[in-house]
Amino acid sequence: MSFGAPAALWALAALGVLLLFSLWRSRPDRVVVSSLLLWKQIAERMPPMKSARRPRFSLSLLLQALVVAAIVGAMADPYLERTAPVPRTISIVLDTSARMSAVRADGKTRFDAAVEMLTVEPDDRITLYWIDDAPRRWQGTGADLRSKLREIRPVPRGVDLDALLAVAEKPVWLVSDRPREGTVGFLAGELAENTGIVHASIEGDELFLRFAHYGPPREVTVLGERIRLEGPRSWWKKIDARDRLVVELPKDRFALDDRVVLVREPSGVVLRGIEHPALARVLQSITRVGQGRTAVLYQTLEGAGEFTIYVDPPGSPPGFRLGERFAPETWTAAKDHPLTRHMKMDEMAAAFATEVQGGTPFLFADGKPVAAERDGAIVLGFDLKWSSTVSFPIFWTNAIGRARTLGTWVAPRAENLLDAAQSDTGGIERRGDAGPVERERAPARTPIGAVLCGAALAFAVLAWAADRRSR
Amino acid sequence: MTFDEDVLRRLESLRLAVRRARGREGDRPTPRRGGAAEFVAHRTYTVGDEIRSIDWHVYARLGQLFVRERSREEEPTLHLVIDASASMQGKLEIARRIAAGLAIAVLAEGGRVVAGGRTFEQLPSLLETLEGASGGEFPERGFVAYFSDLWDERAREPLVAAREAAVIHVLTPEELRPPAMGRARLRDVETGDEIERFVGEEELAKYAELLAAHCESWKRWCREHGMSYVRCASDAPWFEVVTVTLREAGVIE
Numbered sequence: 001m002s003f004g005a006p007a008a009l010w011a012l013a014a015l016g017v018l019l020l021f022s023l024w025r026s027r028p029d030r031v032v033v034s035s036l037l038l039w040k041q042i043a044e045r046m047p048p049m050k051s052a053r054r055p056r057f058s059l060s061l062l063l064q065a066l067v068v069a070a071i072v073g074a075m076a077d078p079y080l081e082r083t084a085p086v087p088r089t090i091s092i093v094l095d096t097s098a099r100m101s102a103v104r105a106d107g108k109t110r111f112d113a114a115v116e117m118l119t120v121e122p123d124d125r126i127t128l129y130w131i132d133d134a135p136r137r138w139q140g141t142g143a144d145l146r147s148k149l150r151e152i153r154p155v156p157r158g159v160d161l162d163a164l165l166a167v168a169e170k171p172v173w174l175v176s177d178r179p180r181e182g183t184v185g186f187l188a189g190e191l192a193e194n195t196g197i198v199h200a201s202i203e204g205d206e207l208f209l210r211f212a213h214y215g216p217p218r219e220v221t222v223l224g225e226r227i228r229l230e231g232p233r234s235w236w237k238k239i240d241a242r243d244r245l246v247v248e249l250p251k252d253r254f255a256l257d258d259r260v261v262l263v264r265e266p267s268g269v270v271l272r273g274i275e276h277p278a279l280a281r282v283l284q285s286i287t288r289v290g291q292g293r294t295a296v297l298y299q300t301l302e303g304a305g306e307f308t309i310y311v312d313p314p315g316s317p318p319g320f321r322l323g324e325r326f327a328p329e330t331w332t333a334a335k336d337h338p339l340t341r342h343m344k345m346d347e348m349a350a351a352f353a354t355e356v357q358g359g360t361p362f363l364f365a366d367g368k369p370v371a372a373e374r375d376g377a378i379v380l381g382f383d384l385k386w387s388s389t390v391s392f393p394i395f396w397t398n399a400i401g402r403a404r405t406l407g408t409w410v411a412p413r414a415e416n417l418l419d420a421a422q423s424d425t426g427g428i429e430r431r432g433d434a435g436p437v438e439r440e441r442a443p444a445r446t447p448i449g450a451v452l453c454g455a456a457l458a459f460a461v462l463a464w465a466a467d468r469r470s471r
Numbered sequence: 472m473t474f475d476e477d478v479l480r481r482l483e484s485l486r487l488a489v490r491r492a493r494g495r496e497g498d499r500p501t502p503r504r505g506g507a508a509e510f511v512a513h514r515t516y517t518v519g520d521e522i523r524s525i526d527w528h529v530y531a532r533l534g535q536l537f538v539r540e541r542s543r544e545e546e547p548t549l550h551l552v553i554d555a556s557a558s559m560q561g562k563l564e565i566a567r568r569i570a571a572g573l574a575i576a577v578l579a580e581g582g583r584v585v586a587g588g589r590t591f592e593q594l595p596s597l598l599e600t601l602e603g604a605s606g607g608e609f610p611e612r613g614f615v616a617y618f619s620d621l622w623d624e625r626a627r628e629p630l631v632a633a634r635e636a637a638v639i640h641v642l643t644p645e646e647l648r649p650p651a652m653g654r655a656r657l658r659d660v661e662t663g664d665e666i667e668r669f670v671g672e673e674e675l676a677k678y679a680e681l682l683a684a685h686c687e688s689w690k691r692w693c694r695e696h697g698m699s700y701v702r703c704a705s706d707a708p709w710f711e712v713v714t715v716t717l718r719e720a721g722v723i724e
Contacts, residue, residue, distance in 0.1 A: 028654040028667055034558035034646055035622035036659045036666060038681040042674050044667065 001448070004077030011072040015065055022061045063463035070456035074449045084444040087123040091168035092145075093183070094130035094152060095161055095176035098422045101154040102177075102254040104188070111154050113188035114175045120145055129164040131155070156256050158422050195220060195229055195249055196257025196423035202239065209235045209247060212257070212423035220249050257423040270308045272317075278387035279311075282396045307403035308377045311384065312354070320372060320379045323355030328365030328382065337362040339373065339398045343391040350382035373402070472571055472598045478710060482572050483579035485714070487547050487614060488724040513537040547582040549573060550610050550633075551601075554619030554626070557661045562641040562705045565712070566618035567601050569639060569703075572713035573616055574601070576723065585613070609633045616722075620646070621689050630698070637699040637722040640689060644706055647682070651675060 003009065033039065100111040108116075120126060120142035128138040128148060132155055138148055165172060165180065174183035193215030201208045209222070213229040220227055223237060239245065249258040271283075310317045331348035333340035339362050353365045359374025370381045378399060386392055474482070516525060516536035524538040551570045553563065574584040574597055584591045588608070591597035609615055609629045615636040619626060630636060652670040659665070668674060686702055693700035701720045703712045717723040 028656045029652060030656045030658060030665075031652055032658050032660050033649075034620055034643070034660055036657060036662075036664055037622050037624075038678055038685060039657050039666060039668060041681055042668060042677050045669055045673075 001078050002081050003073075004079060006076055008072060008076035011075065012069065014068050014072065018065060018068055019061070022058070022064070060463050060466040063459045063466055066459040067456050067463060070452045070459060074452040074456065077447070078449055078452060079445040079447045081445055083442065085121065086440045086442045087121065087125060088440075089125045089127075089169070090120065090171060090173055091127045091129065092118070092173045092175060093161060093164045093168050094128065094149075095159065095174065095178075096130050096132060096152065096154045097159045097161075098154060098156050098256045099158075099254070100177060101156075101256060102194070104253070108188075109154070110177045110188045111175070114177070114186050115149050117186040117188070118145070118149075118173070118175065127169070128152075129168050131159040131164065135163060194252055194254045194257070194423060196254065197247060197249065197260045198232075198257065198423050200247060200260045200262055202245070202262060205238055205240065207237045207239045207245065207247075207262075209237075209260075211235065211249075214423075222247060222249065254423070272308060272310050272313065276384050276387060278392065279384060279396070282393045283400075285393070286397055286400050309399060309403075310377065310379045312380060312382055317377060317379050319374050319377065320356055320358040322381060323357060323368070325352045325354050326366065326368070327351070328353040328370065330366055332364045332367075334360075334362040334364075339363075339371075339378070339395065339402055341398055342394045343398075344389070345391075347386065347389040347391055349386045349389070351385050352383065354381035356381040376403075378402070472567065472601060474571075474575070479575060481714065482575040485572075485576035485718075485723050486580060487549060487573065487577050487582070488721055512540050514540060547577055547580070548613035549577040549582060549584045550608075550613050550615045551584065551586040552609060552615055552617045554617075556619075556623065558620050558622050559641075560660070561643050562618075562620055565703070565705050565707065565709050566639065566641055568709035569712055569717075570616060570618060571598060571601050572709065573717075573723075585610070609636075621685075627692060631696060633698070635697070636693075637701065637717070637720070638689065638693050639712075639717075640686065640700065640702040641705055642702065644704055647704055649675065649678060 094111075094115075096111070100114070101109050103109055104113055106113070122141060122143040124142035126138075126140055126142055126145050128136075128140075128145070130136050130152055132152070140148060161174075161176070161180065165174075165183065170182070172183045173186060174180050175186045177187055177189040179185045179187060195211060195213045195215075195218065197209055198212045199208070199210035207223075211227075211229055211233045213231055213233065217228060217230040220229060222235070223239075225237065227233070227235060245262040247260045247262070251258055271279075308317070310320075313322070316322045328350055331345045333343060333345055348365075350365070350370075353368075353370045355368045356370055356372045356379050359372035359377070359379065361369030361372040363369070363371035363380075365382065372379055384392075513526060513529060514537065516538050520538045524540075526537050526539045529535070529537045551574065553559075553566050553570065559566070570586070574586070574591070575594060577584055578592065578594050578597070584597055586597065587600055589600065591600065609617070609632045612634065615630075615633040616639065617626075617630060617633075617636055618639045618641060620642055621638070621640050630638070649670065651672065654667070654669050656665055656667050690700040690702075699717075699720045699722045701712070701716055701722065703716060713723065
């Protein structure tokens with residue numbers, strides 16, 4: 001116990017005054033005698049100082065002394081001093097990259113194992129940063145942290161921690177499998193062996209794959225071929241034309257890089273020419289086709305090519321040459337051509353047609369080629385007078401379908417291709433990198449003056465009772 | 472209250488030292504028992520005198536009737552009077568035992584004991600009564616044994632009425648030699664009066680003087696009135712008080 005105003009303790013000298021006063025006022029012992037006959041004949045006198053007896057124990061006096069001591073103690077501003085941990089303000093950055101979903105030997109993912117290392121106190125103030133489909137931030141206390149962490153999972157792609165680390169206020173606790181300078185790491189690595197696909201593309205009829213491999217050499221079977229992997233490796237294979245290709249490796253502890261699906265899909269179909277209401281309605285009815293002002297677009301993928309359909313263009317499109325215009329009368333189609341499948345040639349009509357040279361023709365008027373396709377483009381050298389025919393929507397459905405098959409191979413983002421950094425599951429072999437971070441302790445005072453005042457009151461009551469009892 | 476055989480035997484051998492009254496034969500018959508008769512004188516026969524008291528030898532010589540007068544010792548009667556005031560606490564036990572000792576001696580020689588207003592001729596019933604006996608009256612005839620702490624001067628007055636008496640002054644050790652108490656509030660057990668005194672060495676010395684004077688005053692008064700005075704402490708051996716102290720005081724022979 002310490003005192004905020006220790007000078008008040010000098011008032012304890014009052015105890016001496018109390019004792020002296022008590023001795024002075026102390027009542028004499030009561031003695032019952034058979035008779036006062038003789039005692040009355042003895043003169044009364046003041047007791048000499050040397051005859052002062054050692055004071056007998058007096059409960060009342062003791063309690064009075066305790067009252068004085070308690071009051072004096074309360075006046076001295078007593079307090080109990082102890083050190084108490086100071087609530088911390090912590091920024092926690094969660095690495096939710098795909099690599100954190102790698103499974104360790106103990107069956108936990110890296111993410112779960114690293115999160116378990118976090119130790120916070122219920123009154124710590126926490127700011128949580130992570131990325132799922134966008135950067136996220138959450139603020140709360142240590143008491144709420146666990147329930148929030150259960151809602152957060154790694155994403156199937158890489159994440160940029162730099163952006164999060166730049167905004168997080170220090171100190172920053174990093175939950176990851178790789179350390180970062182300037183952070184307190186709660187790291188869970190361990191997994192070193194992994195084989196994954198880090199690049200997949202198709203050029204023409206050739207599939208190109210790049211593998212990442214960490215660990216001892218192993219052989220894997222890819223599209224029916226045995227491949228020996230001793231480290232990173234590139235691999236090519238001729239493939240036939242198909243709309244969808246799945247490349248899959250044997251499952252290991254990091255499964256996100258074990259499967260890639262490639263789907264042939266152009267980035268967009270551009271419609272050049274005139275706008276036509278019937279054409280717009282037909283295109284809108286085809287799945288995944290959206291209509292712009294002058295273009296029809298599929299969902300756009302970055303870096304991919306385009307498929308263009310020219311309708312009665314005013315000039316010659318690239319790779320094609322337009323001839324003279326004429327009024328067509330009879331129409332014929334190339335045999336078993338996918339663009340003219342299910343069309344009726346006897347209902348075809350146009351005001352004027354232009355002969356199209358170049359590419360592969362698939363539609364003829366009066367024996368002259370008036371429609372052809374080449375290198376991701378279709379040229380229709382006639383107007384849309386036939387838009388009211390049944391063949392009209394059939395042709396456009398065929399055309400969009402054709403565009404899809406003639407589009408560039410693109411690796412989709414869905415079941416997906418991770419970057420090489422995600423497949424690199426080596427590096428951290430330790431199970432964890434940081435233990436509990438100790439909280440600073442600060443002195444805390446607990447005033448107890450009120451306690452002493454209460455004690456003084458209690459002692460006073462007891463002293464009064466003891467005094468009454470002794471009378 | 473019980474006594475073993477040896478104590479009883481020794482007590483029964485004691486005799487109360489009293490002035491024993493002598494009556495004259497020829498008087499009206501009185502209920503007397505025992506006692507020796509002694510010739511005192513002749514007197515003329517009168518109607519009513521006992522025939523057996525006629526001295527026929529004198530009649531043969533003188534031809535006139537004369538009766539012989541004799542004296543006879545009366546059996547002693549012991550009156551036990553025990554002070555029953557509040558100040559006698561702690562002293563009653565020894566007072567009763569000493570009283571019992573005296574009573575045993577009197578009963579052994581055929582006397583009577585009066586205690587608590589009752590007359591006893593048998594020891595067992597007397598002892599039962601003495602267990603809680605206190606009080607009593609001062610008779611004019613008989614021997615009175617008065618047990619008290621003599622703090623009340625008014626006790627002298629009724630004592631005067633007794634012709635023969637022994638005053639046994641019983642005091643506790645605390646009354647005889649009170650301890651130093653320092654500053655004390657003294658309370659009279661009987662009156663409730665209180666005084667404050669510092670009781671130190673000086674006061675104790677003064678007390679001893681006053682106590683000695685008080686006892687001496689009673690002793691002198693008893694002597695002046697023909698009474699025996701015995702002082703004993705309440706913690707003294709009662710048998711020794713009876714057989715030694717009372718004997719030395721002339722109460723027992």
